Amino acid sequence: MTRRRTPRTLTTAAALAAVLTLALSSCGQGSGGSATSDESSGGSSSPVVAFVPKLQGVPYFEAMNSGGKAACEELGCTWKYQGPVEADAAAQADIVRSFIQQKVDVLFVAPNDPDSMAPLLKEAADAGIEVGTTDTDAPSSVREVFVNQATAQGLGQQLTDSMVEAMGGKGKYAIVSCGETAENLNSWIAVQKEYTASKYPDVQITDIVYAGEDQARATQMATDLMNADPTLTGLVGECTSSAPGVAQAVQDAGKTGTVFTVGLGTPKSMAPYLTAGSSSASILWNVANLGYLTAWAGTKLAGGEDFAATNEVSADLSDVAYDSGAKMLLLGPPLIITKDNVADFDY
Structure with missing residues (x-):
């Protein structure tokens, strides 16, 4: 991939954890179309990676949030998470605009409406923010990477x-x-x-x-x-x-x-x-790992680093494939959950 800017200095943790421990975070259903954001502690040199889900307050995206926060605690980034309390494209767009105004380093979105989100992603990129999609793509946008859960x-x-x-x-x-x-x-x-x-x-x-x-x-x-x-x-x-x-x-x-x-x-x-x-x-798929991979991809974008054809992300995420033509990171094959294995998961 070709980067537009000089790499930033990243603060990294000593090692990645062997197992990602998921702790679902509860979120308040506030007024005004969004809930409060979460962020990990980080120094001034740590890149700020923001994620705007389709909807905040549902177990799926809260699991992604937990995975993203865990990654940033290990990788030395600052994780911000905020989404609309209803799956509304206009409310989601307002949150994206807020992150643009905050001048975050990296912005990931799971767009409710890819077509209407595309101009906002361009606005973010024009403001010097690295942009990507995760969970849901906006293929006609300027996004630099799509973090895909499965094909x-x-x-x-x-x-x-x-x-x-x-x-x-x-x-x-x-x-x-x-x-x-x-x-x-x-x-x-x-x-x-x-x-x-x-x-x-x-x-x-x-x-x-x-x-x-x-x-x-x-x-x-x-x-x-x-x-x-x-x-x-x-x-x-x-x-x-x-x-x-x-x-x-x-x-x-x-x-x-x-x-x-x-x-x-x-x-x-x-x-x-x-x-x-x-x-x-x-x-x-492992939803927490999707959030982890999103945060990891954010640190790579912020650092101006290229993705390899095969990426060793963590102990739980080895051999993550990258399709340079589609600019897509692939978490892996689908996971089949039945009555026999459902108790193995904690989200």
Whole structure:
């Protein structure tokens, strides 16, 4: 990668910890569209890495926050974290503008709306801030790196395989997604549609609906889908709020074992449903490690350093691949969480 500026001096810790210990932080739901930010202590020479999630206060992004803070404590950066309390692109944009005004060194965003975020990322870059995306990409923006949890192909195919396996190889399923403009969710859905049609001739996707980042709304939408089509045998919850939402709908309807669900839910939120059988599998990744990798990438950007084709990030994150053409760091393959291993995770 080509850097625009002279590398900054980084303060580094003596060594990376062998195991990343996750401690979910609680966050206040304040007024004004955002909650307070968190930051680790750091000297004046430590780069400030800011992360703006789609939504603050949900277990998924709080796990990313914990991973980012842990990384900065070890690497010598200062971590700032702030997001909207609703998955709203305008509220997210206000927080991005605030970080630009603060003149942070590095700014990472998981954009609710990639197209509307792109001009703000350019504004940040023009102000001398290194910019990147994480969790969700803005591929048409000036972002210098995308920290990707898994490939769209890998996630879309695994969601489909797990759904079809639970359904017994045939039937109809619907998808309850979240934001209509979320680039990552839409890329996974595109893979699911193509893969289902090409590999599973006895399976049909009947509908795709959008619940925002609202679990209760996802439950209601899943209920409506089952009521509208009594022959429906599967539901996919495309994000960490809709995955428990669709499982709850099946449980409420008394259709456990008749209508099957899979999704992208955090382990603790999915544990009751996996145990009860209203969810068959959660397809995810180590969310804390995604936050850790984001902070690590921020220190590399701040230092003007290039990413290697394969990166040794920490004891838990060895062999992290970098695609120079796509400017993408890849956390790794999807993680399949079932009733048998869900207790192994603490977030």
